[in-house]
Amino acid sequence: MARKKRTITGYAALLALLGSLLVLNLCVGSVGMRPGEIFSLLGHPGGQSAEARILWQIRFPRTLAAALLGGALALSGFLLQTFFANPIAGPFVLGISSGAKLAVALALIAALGRGLALPSTALIAAAFAGSLLSTGFILAVSGKVRRMGTLIICGVMIGYICSAVTDLLVTFADDANIVNLHNWSLGSFSGVTWANVRTMALVVLAGFGCAMALSKPMGAYRLGPVYAANVGVNVRRLRAELIVLSSLLSACVTAFAGPVSFVGVAVPHLVKSLFGTSKPLAALPACFLGGAVFCLFCDLLARTLFAPTELAIGSVTAVFGAPVVLWLMLRRQGGRDDG
């Protein structure tokens, strides 16, 4: 019963944070607006005033994108942690995001060189292919080495290699494309259109639905593959589903926002500790909300801290995400009862 109360309190807190950050992200910027103004402008989508256009064409899609993609990253991390049975697994630390980034850069340069504009679905497809390639490599390595530390080092190395190749590509890309490509390769939620938001909402919410549908076997998989199989989980299928789903979710993020680091590790950690359970049915929606809250907060800082200069979103998420990961790891090592 104590746990039920804790879960309800946790969800209430996350929803309150999400609500206030959504409003705050819409209000704060080069043109400040009061919440009252926001609500009246939101009632009239076709408004032609400068404020209405800033709200409807820039801040609103960007805010939704940060929330959706943040949720997707946290989910992707949760799925990978289930797969590897290790809390340090995540799309960024395993090099999966970097693989996606390289594939997207290749696709963009190929298309731009021919004067084509790529639809966002094509970007997601490229990112997905890149994610699967990096994941495939990590899986091949994990067949040989069981130690998570070694896997992480492999992931970081893949990350460096892919980033280096991406940087090279960006450097030698046509002048006209460099600015766009450079911004994207640093990671940012800026420049998101409504069409992008529709596509990402479709992919991310479908991914969330699939993840929820897997919550029962994922719960059983926490005791390891042998005991999961013994109660009737099709382990081989579950593992394939986890990999495809986590790659798709992190690919979607990379396609639209470039690399965003540490959200996938930090948020599931925080949420599980806050809720005191790793039960997927309770933790998955909370991870999604937590990821949204975390990225909304980081994006707010990224665009306001040194306005008008924007920070790369990955720099901000790393500043808040990496220490959380370190702190939690050290606390767990300490073996105290509140862990």
Added chain:
Amino acid sequence: MADALLYTKDLSVGYGGVAVVNGVDISVRPGHIVTLIGPNGAGKSTVLKTLTRQLAPTGGAVALDGRDLNTMPDRDLARTEAILMTARPAPELMTCADVVSAGRYPYTGRLGLLTDDDRAEVRRAMELVGVTGLADRDFTRVSDGQRQLVMLARAICQRPRLLVLDEPTSYLDVRYKLKLLTVLKDLAAREKLAVLMSLHELALARKISDTLVCVADGTIDRVGPPEDVFTPGYMARLFGVTEDLLAQARAGGLRWEELYGF
């Protein structure tokens, strides 16, 4: 063999198509305890893994409840056979009650929500094994012995008709060994549970088993009740204990017959 719950015929088991143990003919009846004994590395675990579908047989057949084990639907298998293997799970943030509840998986719906009946099964299993007091404790923070009993409760609340255990008493102190074996004996007698396990402790195997299966040299060397198997001569042969070693032990004051009570 019509009344056997588990029945193997000329089974060979191994890894990657290479047989480790050949000619396995075992049958386990409801209410009986069958124990595999034999030297380290003889392939006892490999046999048990094959009989719980963790490994595909390299030859021969396994029937569970009159059906082919390897084509049985996952859920039917899960409702018939529960396991307690040597793997020690270390799940993140799971209480002991959560771990036991995992055994209800084959009975719950799409989302895995527990009904009142499921919760009653979990309570019953925890009471039976004597771990009710651990319900809210984090599974990774209880002792090895307690963890093993919690895993046994998990297997029991799966409501199997056959329980398969690989070295369930290793690394446990006497209290937990005694508790675990008492629960098994009790379930076999009262609920006609069939039990198949491997044990290293010969004295325990002798006391608790209805049938012993001796695994050595890549085959099933002998199958029979304890009195047929526990003779000093046969035990020495099964475990490769030489006359020299027995003589050395005697010289040091260790008498093999006294140690194991043959």
